[in-house]
Amino acid sequence: MxxxxxxxxxxxxxxxxxxxxxxxxxxxxxxxxxxxxxxxxxxxxxxxxxxxxxxxxxxxxxxxxxxxxxxxxxxxxxxxxxxxxxxxxxxxxxxxxxxxxxxxxxxxxxxxxxxxxxxxxxxxxxxxxxxxxxxxxxxxxxxxxxxxxxxxxxxxxxxxxxxxxxxxxxxxxxxxxxxxxxxxxxxxxxxxxxxxxxxxxxxxxxxxxxxxxxxxxxxxxxxxxxxxxxxxxxxxxxxxxxxxxxxxxLFESVKDLYGWYSSVCAEIGNRPEELKERVTALTAGKKTDLEKVEAIFYWVQDNIRYIAFEDGIMGFKPDAAQNVLQKKYGDCKGKANLLKEMLKLAGFDARLTWIGTSDLPYDYTLPSLAVDNHMICTVIVGGKKYYLDGTEYYMALNDYAQRIQGKQVLIEDGKNYIIEKVPEFPADHNKVKLSEKLAIDGVALSGSSAIEYNGESKSMLQSVYATIRNDKKEDALGNYLRKGNDNVVVANMKNSDVTERQKPLQVSYTVKTSNQVTRTGNELYVGLDWDKDFGDLEMPADRLSDYEFSQKYHYTVQKELQLPEGYKVDYLPAALKKAGPGCSFEGSYSSKGRTIVYTKTIVISKPILRKADFPAWNAFLSDVNKFYNEQVVLTK
Structure with a gap:
């Protein structure tokens, strides 16, 4: 039963x-x-x-x-x-x-x-x-x-x-x-x-x-x-x-992938004659080939708005160059195609170029649409290839954003193709160099500062600065320099040309920082590093993903503190030299006559911090923060 x-x-x-x-x-x-x-x-x-x-x-x-x-x-x-x-x-x-x-x-x-x-x-x-x-x-x-x-x-x-x-x-x-x-x-x-x-x-x-x-x-x-x-x-x-x-x-090799790309781009329908007037105006008076290329490249950066949906794989066919010029906006394909047609009119060998940004770990041994998510323009001048990414703002000729550095590119070459690699730069390409001369002013430190930005550190600041209304630019730059710290007052700012692409961006200013000096009897306790770069970037134990920095970093700092009358150095913190996963730190204090010199160099040389390296990163940061929290002691 x-x-x-x-x-x-x-x-x-x-x-x-x-x-x-x-x-x-x-x-x-x-x-x-x-x-x-x-x-x-x-x-x-x-x-x-x-x-x-x-x-x-x-x-x-x-x-x-x-x-x-x-x-x-x-x-x-x-x-x-x-x-x-x-x-x-x-x-x-x-x-x-x-x-x-x-x-x-x-x-x-x-x-x-x-x-x-x-x-x-x-x-x-x-x-x-x-x-x-x-x-x-x-x-x-x-x-x-x-x-x-x-x-x-x-x-x-x-x-x-x-x-x-x-x-x-x-x-x-x-x-x-x-x-x-x-x-x-x-x-x-x-x-x-x-x-x-x-x-x-x-x-x-x-x-x-x-x-x-x-x-x-x-x-x-x-x-x-x-x-x-x-x-x-x-x-x-x-x-x-x-x-x-x-x-x-179908897609047996990169040859098939390129063949399909080419067939799509053959149907663009460019009308270069509609670009001629603009190209003539941009190149007028330019003496060298590179000056002409720069004039066209920078104009497209500055005047054609980028609106693409960056991670999509659809829409492989670029918009016609004359449409992008007329509308004043385009995606990466449209801007690359406009650059190509304008440069060709100016007499240069310019070509459409496919690339997968740093978001993608693939290369062209993988014949798939997954390998590419971006398009740029390659121009060949004097036998050298320059990779022009029209979607970047304030990017200099022969300079490249982190997201395309070291990546393979697929360059059109008629029925053939060329595979090359975008140059990759070390961290010091993006160097930020700060120098300050300070004196004790009651419980504050005050003095003069000068800072220099290079590479992506510079282009990022330029891009943000360009979006700020003119009547707000000074406040915005001041806030950027003080890194949002309410204890810091920045004034009397002077800067080099913010639109200059090939030279470093330099800013000088006066600075006053509160709450960096403590008086106890005959002693003064002075903290010279209030920025404490990356000090708050400890990786939490419950984080699931790797951590990606927006770029490689190279910060150098030198601060000179003038001793107040009647005081001498009682204690200087010990120097620290420390290496971590894809990073390094060097910091030291020294006494030279009536001046204390503080120096610091911090480098992030790898843009991705792997989850497996979080414990080593946190240990590195712990030692750095101990150094940051040390103070100079002066006594009467």
């Missing part, structure tokens, strides 16, 4: 709708601890990637299409909350079959609000966004959420990440690859990740499965590098199709 009852219950469970699931109420508390600050978890997050041959492609379609079906078993950790998701789509990618199902197998009404993705009311690309909302039941009761992403051309199927916006108890990625398609699944950041891989055959299909358990959601933390640098993911490269016994390359 018991055996019959068990068989009946088993048959009943098999006949239940697919959406019907048991409650996970007993696991809610454990998941709250495992995935803190999360209201919903995915018990199972499964993506199935399937490919379809397209024998007669229509315009905008490829020989191969792909469908990625996501089936997510959502489990709320709070009662009766509303689930919200955002699904991006564009011309080559459509969202289909969106559905939500309750634990009882009933369809749940889904609210969708779809439209163009925008920022500051400017449409940046053909990127669109669907905001999806539907109600969940009591905590622990699962819902099934499914949708399919239809790629009209398989080349737009690039990266698949294990970490998503939801934490997942189990994450599954399955590729169902037909025999007629040659697919290369490149693995990134798999080292140390508990990913199980399996391959099996199902008729003519090769099924590759990747499984990972207890996957946290993608962290959202300030100064986090692109997830491509640290999070495990796959890049799907569809190399070739075999049809009717013939092999047809």
């Amino acid at each position: 018991i055996r019959v009852l068990l068989l009946f219950l088993l048959a009943l469970s098999l006949s239940m709708p697919a959406g019907a699931q048991a409650s996970f109420a007993d696991k809610v508390q454990a998941w709250k601890i495992q995935f803190p600050k999360r209201d919903v978890v995915a018990h199972v997050f499964k993506e199935v990637v399937e490919f379809q041959l397209n024998p007669a492609p229509k315009p905008g379609e490829g020989k191969v299409q792909a469908r990625v079906t996501s089936e997510i078993q959502l489990v709320p950790l709070k009662d009766f909350m509303k689930f919200e998701d955002g699904l991006f789509y564009y011309d080559e990618l459509q969202i289909e079959g969106l559905k939500a199902t309750s634990a009882e197998g009933k369809n749940v009404a889904v609210d969708k609000l779809c439209g163009s993705y925008q920022e500051d009311n400017i449409f940046h690309s053909d990127m669109k966004l669907c905001v999806v909302r539907f109600p969940l039941a009591e905590k622990g009761k699962p819902f099934t959420y499914t949708y399919t992403e239809h790629y009209r051309d398989v080349k737009f199927l690039t990266s698949v990440y294990f970490n998503q916006h939801l934490p997942a108890v189990e994450r599954l990625i399955e590729f169902r690859i037909p025999a007629w398609l040659d697919v290369d699944l490149r693995e990134f950041n798999f080292a140390g990740a508990p990913i199980e891989k399996a391959t099996r055959k199902e008729g003519d299909l090769t099924v590759a499965t990747f499984r990972m358990k207890d996957v946290p959601a993608s962290p959202r933390e300030g100064h986090a590098p692109s997830r491509a640098h640290s999070m495990p993911h796959l890049v799907c490269v569809s190399k070739a199709v075999t049809a009717n016994g013939a092999r047809q390359p």
Whole structure:
């Protein structure tokens, strides 16, 4: 009888709708601890990637299409909350079959609000966004959420990440690859990740499965590098199709990637004659080739607004040069194309150039649209290549932002292509040099200061300064110099030309700093370093991401303190020389006659601080802060 009852219950469970699931109420508390600050978890997050041959492609379609079906078993950790998701789509990618199902197998009404993705009311690309909302039941009761992403051309199927916006108890990625398609699944950041891989055959299909358990959601933390640098993911490269016994390359090598780029750019429709008047005016009176290049490059920087959606992979076709000139704005592709056409009119060899910024860890051994997210212009003058990034402001010719330094570039060369690398600069390229002469003024320090900015330290300040209203510029510069410290008063500022790109930016001013001198009996305690650069940048133990600096840093400081009459040096702090992960510090005090000289050099030579290096960084910072907190002691 018991055996019959068990068989009946088993048959009943098999006949239940697919959406019907048991409650996970007993696991809610454990998941709250495992995935803190999360209201919903995915018990199972499964993506199935399937490919379809397209024998007669229509315009905008490829020989191969792909469908990625996501089936997510959502489990709320709070009662009766509303689930919200955002699904991006564009011309080559459509969202289909969106559905939500309750634990009882009933369809749940889904609210969708779809439209163009925008920022500051400017449409940046053909990127669109669907905001999806539907109600969940009591905590622990699962819902099934499914949708399919239809790629009209398989080349737009690039990266698949294990970490998503939801934490997942189990994450599954399955590729169902037909025999007629040659697919290369490149693995990134798999080292140390508990990913199980399996391959099996199902008729003519090769099924590759990747499984990972207890996957946290993608962290959202300030100064986090692109997830491509640290999070495990796959890049799907569809190399070739075999049809009717013939092999047809898709993206088998960088040659195929470049061929597609070139075919898109061949349809731009530039009308260079509409640029001629502007080019003639800009180059008039310029004596050398480099002066002419600078005149055009800087004019585009200063006068064509950059509005692109930077991380998108869509819109590979640049806007026509005459359109960008007329509208006075463009994305990276539009500005690069305008630079190319203007420079060609001026008689230079200028070429469109594709590049992946520092957000991407790939190079051109990976023939995928994932490798590039940016376009610049290369101009060849006297046999030397100059890489012109029109999206940067106040960037000098032959100077490059951190985000493109050391990165490979793909330069157009007719039916061929050229692969080069953008130069990379050491930290002292961005040197900031501060010198001060100070005297004790009651409980304050006052005196004169001079500071010099170079490289990105300079261009960043120039860019910010240019955006400030003229009547606010002096206040803004003063606040920048005192680094927001209310104890510091800056006055009598004089600066070199803020628009000058090739020379350092220099600022002189007077300074008065309160609360840096303490009087106790016959003794004076003096603190000479109130900036304490990077001193408050301890990495918290619960941070999940690496930390990315906006640039490399090289700060040098020299301060001279004049001893007050009747006082002598009683104590000078010991010198410190310390190295840490991608960083170094040197600081010392010395006495020269009636003057105390304080020097400091701090260098951040690597722009990304890895999570594994946080303990060493914090130990480095602890020693630096001890040095910062030391004081000079003077006695009568």
